[in-house]
Amino acid sequence: MYYEAGRPTMPMSSATAVPPGKYMYTPELPHLMQALRPTYWVVTEPVFMDHLLMHVDQKIRLETAAGPLAGTLAGVAVDHVQIDVNGVPHHVRLSQIVYFTKA
Structure with missing residues (x-):
């Protein structure tokens, strides 16, 4: 379903x-x-997500709590983003992103 x-x-x-x-x-x-059929709550930041969605399929650099990550933004979900780095998908929780810029 x-x-x-x-x-x-x-x-x-x-x-x-x-x-x-x-x-x-x-x-x-x-x-x-x-x-x-479990449910869960996710705190979202709609404006930040909107800005990320404007950069799907573009090269970006994420500054995360664990350090920088640069690659192609493949998708944005309610709780994470997928950024492909050299063909390897990375799933980063939105709560761990400090900021992003175009690469």
């Missing part, structure tokens, strides 16, 4: 790609997770 903001919207196969910020329960998830 495909979910947007906690509501089922349409059935999808597990082979269908899901865009960032969207969630899909698949048969591969443990039965317990399907039965419980």
